[in-house]
Amino acid sequence: xxxxxxxxxxxxxxxxxxxxxxxxxxxxxxxxxxxxxxxxxxxxxxxxxxxxxxxxxxxxxxxxxxxxxxxxxxxxxxxxxxxxxxxxxxxxxxxxxxxxxxxxxxxxxxxxxxxxxxxxxxxxxxxxxxxxxxxxxxxxxxxxxxxxxxxxxxxxxxxxxxxxxxxxxxxxxxxxxxxxxxxxxxxxxxxxxxxxxxxxxxxxxxxxxxxxxxxxxxxxxxxxxxxxxxxxx
Numbered sequence: 265x266x267x268x269x270x271x272x273x274x275x276x277x278x279x280x281x282x283x284x285x286x287x288x289x290x291x292x293x294x295x296x297x298x299x300x301x302x303x304x305x306x307x308x309x310x311x312x313x314x315x316x317x318x319x320x321x322x323x324x325x326x327x328x329x330x331x332x333x334x335x336x337x338x339x340x341x342x343x344x345x346x347x348x349x350x351x352x353x354x355x356x357x358x359x360x361x362x363x364x365x366x367x368x369x370x371x372x373x374x375x376x377x378x379x380x381x382x383x384x385x386x387x388x389x390x391x392x393x394x395x396x397x398x399x400x401x402x403x404x405x406x407x408x409x410x411x412x413x414x415x416x417x418x419x420x421x422x423x424x425x426x427x428x429x430x431x432x433x434x435x436x437x438x439x440x441x442x443x444x445x446x447x448x449x450x451x452x453x454x455x456x457x458x459x460x461x462x463x464x465x466x467x468x469x470x471x472x473x474x475x476x477x478x479x480x481x482x483x484x485x486x487x488x489x490x491x492x493x494x495x496x497x
């Protein structure tokens with residue numbers, strides 16, 4: 265996706281964030297909804313549970329049930345022999361404030377704490393023009409919640425487009441790295457990095473990845489996810 269497309273996509277998602285997509289009721293993570301397809305590679309070891317907590321980019325907007333990031337990530341991990349279970353806790357339209365409100369509830373609804381949380385939020389804050397200071401405060405609260413519960417995480421960072429102006433862009437882009445350092449958390453600086461310049465990997469809205477785009481994102485972030493996942497005891 266070139267700069268023009270990225271900026272156009274931002275405007276489109278800003279409208280989507282204010283539409284019915286943004287008013288979805290917060291959902292409890294449905295552990296039974298993510299089932300790994302039959303694979304030839306045998307998995308082994310203790311089950312490793314990963315909570316994919318985010319917005320429409322995790323919820324699989326416009327995709328089939330098995331085509332979203334959590335589902336494809338689970339298949340990729342199991343394809344490498346890891347007994348992984350990825351729980352899809354993505355809610356379309358969620359801002360960091362909405363994520364902050366539902367994080368504890370989502371964690372409490374799980375039978376056991378996850379081995380890793382993938383935290384993917386901030387895009388809707390950006391597209392609504394919310395202050396980066398608000399986004400930072402919400403992320404700090406979520407990171408503090410996870411630290412208090414001793415749950416490892418991987419931050420999936422976003423990047424502001426240039427049409428927001430250099431001051432806003434710099435402030436927004438910096439918050440992910442600064443919080444990652446403050447909370448000693450691993451970070452994927454811009455998790456759409458591998459596809460954002462390729463319009464063919466996005467749906468017609470130029471915002472949400474296609475199934476092929478998700479496949480590319482999984483391939484690009486698989487090593488970071490595996491590195492963030494603690495070794496089984």
